[in-house]
Amino acid sequence: xxxxxxxxxxxxxxxxxxxxxxxxxxxxxxxxxxxxxxxxxxxxxxxxxxxxxxxxxxxxxxxxxxxxxxxxxxxxxxxxxxxxxxxxxxxxxxxxxxxxxxxxxxxxxxxxxxxxxxxxxxxxxxxxxxxxxxxxxxxxxxxxxxxxxxxxxxxxxxxxxxxxxxxxxxxxxxxxxxxxxxxxxxxxxxxxxxxxxxxxxxxxxxxxxxxxxxxxxxxxxxxxxxxxxxxxxxxxxxxxxxxxxxxxxxxxxxxxxxxxxxxxxxxxxxxxxxxx
Amino acid sequence: xxxxxxxxxxxxxxxxxxxxxxxxxxxxxxxxxxxxxxxxxxxxxxxxxxxxxxxxxxxxxxxxxxxxxxxxxxxxxxxxxxxxxxxxxxxxxxxxxxxxxxxxxxxxxxxxxxxxxxxxxxxxxxxxxxxxxxxxxxxxxxxxxxxxxxxxxxxxxxxxxxxxxxxxxxxxxxxxxxxxxxxxxxxxxxxxxxxxxxxxxxxxxxxxxxxxxxxxxxxxxxxxxxxxxxxxxxxxxxxxxxxxxxxxxxxxxxxxxxxxxxxxxxxxxxxxxxxxxxxxxxxxxxxxxxxxxxxxxxxxxxxxxxxxxxxxxxxxxxxxxxxx
Numbered sequence: 001x002x003x004x005x006x007x008x009x010x011x012x013x014x015x016x017x018x019x020x021x022x023x024x025x026x027x028x029x030x031x032x033x034x035x036x037x038x039x040x041x042x043x044x045x046x047x048x049x050x051x052x053x054x055x056x057x058x059x060x061x062x063x064x065x066x067x068x069x070x071x072x073x074x075x076x077x078x079x080x081x082x083x084x085x086x087x088x089x090x091x092x093x094x095x096x097x098x099x100x101x102x103x104x105x106x107x108x109x110x111x112x113x114x115x116x117x118x119x120x121x122x123x124x125x126x127x128x129x130x131x132x133x134x135x136x137x138x139x140x141x142x143x144x145x146x147x148x149x150x151x152x153x154x155x156x157x158x159x160x161x162x163x164x165x166x167x168x169x170x171x172x173x174x175x176x177x178x179x180x181x182x183x184x185x186x187x188x189x190x191x192x193x194x195x196x197x198x199x200x201x202x203x204x205x206x207x208x209x210x211x212x213x214x215x216x217x218x219x220x221x222x223x224x225x226x227x228x229x230x231x232x233x234x235x236x237x238x239x240x241x242x243x244x245x246x247x248x249x250x251x252x253x254x255x256x257x258x259x260x261x262x263x264x265x266x267x268x269x270x271x272x273x274x275x276x
Numbered sequence: 277x278x279x280x281x282x283x284x285x286x287x288x289x290x291x292x293x294x295x296x297x298x299x300x301x302x303x304x305x306x307x308x309x310x311x312x313x314x315x316x317x318x319x320x321x322x323x324x325x326x327x328x329x330x331x332x333x334x335x336x337x338x339x340x341x342x343x344x345x346x347x348x349x350x351x352x353x354x355x356x357x358x359x360x361x362x363x364x365x366x367x368x369x370x371x372x373x374x375x376x377x378x379x380x381x382x383x384x385x386x387x388x389x390x391x392x393x394x395x396x397x398x399x400x401x402x403x404x405x406x407x408x409x410x411x412x413x414x415x416x417x418x419x420x421x422x423x424x425x426x427x428x429x430x431x432x433x434x435x436x437x438x439x440x441x442x443x444x445x446x447x448x449x450x451x452x453x454x455x456x457x458x459x460x461x462x463x464x465x466x467x468x469x470x471x472x473x474x475x476x477x478x479x480x481x482x483x484x485x486x487x488x489x490x491x492x493x494x495x496x497x498x499x500x501x502x503x504x505x506x507x508x509x510x511x512x513x514x515x516x517x518x519x520x521x522x523x524x525x526x527x528x529x530x531x532x533x534x535x536x537x538x539x540x541x542x543x544x545x546x547x548x549x550x551x552x553x554x555x556x557x558x559x560x561x562x563x564x565x566x567x568x569x570x571x572x573x574x575x576x577x578x579x580x581x582x583x584x585x586x587x588x589x590x591x592x593x594x595x596x597x598x599x600x
Contacts, residue, residue: 014406021398022412025475029418031441032430044439090323097316105320111588112331116533118555119577122570123334125559126341126351146330153323178315207423209536214560226425233429233540240433247426254421262414 029251036244043240057245065246067221068228071137072206075224076253078141079205080198083148087197088190091156092182096168112150120146121214128215135219143211148201159193160186196264199257206253225250335581342574351570367575372554372564380550383467384531388524390471395478395523400512402479403486413483420476428540431469432457435541459546466538466548473537474530478523485519486512518598525594529587533580539563551576 037050133139171181232243350356435456443453456465543563544553557563559573
């Protein structure tokens, strides 16, 4: 590694280009914020900055979209809990115990992430209509969790395999059962991976469009925010101001994730070789 | 890059767990069904039940629907007649079938080429740290983390023929307004948006691949007088080949199954209809298919499923070879 001080000019030149590229990449995001703050009459002029910025669109949106936002939070949290409950114990078993057929299971987990969501939703739709759980929040939580569970199991497995053996052996010598070992040693040590898994499970459930639009079309206000935005598009009223304001609000979890948890994301995205 | 490491492990967790498992308690013993296995089954039981109920069962239902003639009526009553592969033959004979396959191929290939190319260029650009490089790399993730409905809606507005910023920008150079989302151009437009969505994924994976190439290789070659292009061709590309293979393979699978970005922008109308959006529109009677066609949708879905399965095998095979 060359010390940066030996080539400071070249480094700053790279920063300038980097800033330019980032600005280019994030332009659509900027544009969304810009439109959401532009008064209704001026939106079609396409000004590069909102000249008389207004929060009117947000006021409109908060009136209409609040229930959807609330539903999305519930669905997101439900998905996180379900994903953690299923994935953490399996990660322990796959990394620490003798599992007959481990290879088959690993293969199944990889393929599970490749299955097109449209295929899943077709199957779910028929099953849900038979069980009469279409348009329900628990039904959507079950479906949304399938986006995260295979990824979560693989992340936990990889992490828990790195826990020093001595710790677990010491616990066993002290007479701790495997359940006790898992609860009191493995889980506390895996806190970071649990946070990563939780963050992604929440974000994926929050962002889900496909399952929501097929399994929860008629849920009224008990539908997630993605459906709230989609209603705007569907109604063809071309109200781009409120639409973009809703989009900004729907991006809040993304922003929080980036600010609060960037190091967790870095881990997750690379593991994201398993996720788009 | 300690923070990246756990993820990098998860990439190979599928088969990697096998090797790491050797250090786990009891794994060194010959494989037999001992007390540890019973405990393992206990811990795995929720996952196994979960996979059976929420993966296997829906997939079986999907395949079964493609072999039974489901209509709106039989969907409710549940006694759709078994017709074997009849519906497959019908779908292959539908006039939309081959155009849709061609559009899907264009969508996937063009998306992959640009996502990979741009992602690689950016990864090389970010390879060495410079002031603010960490922050900027973090910001590059934003398109990947945004809900797709957000990005798709924004692109839709930017591509508005009258007031969209894209046409305004092109207008500065005297280009006539482009009807981005009409039947003819929609494939190009959704592909552009999809490339934008996929760049972060390629950047991150390729970047972490670059970090694993030893710096002394570059230094030694530089001392021997190799220029940047030569370094890229003779060191970066060959050593990055395994990571590139995985990136492109996963990119292929993920692009093939894309529905939401296309659906939100164009409802899969015109040239932007792919196999996945076609299945979606037939299953739920929206967009290009006004009638609900469960069985035909399941046929297309099953085709996609088979491709995914094949790709899963290829993925494992590639990983196995790389571990050797």
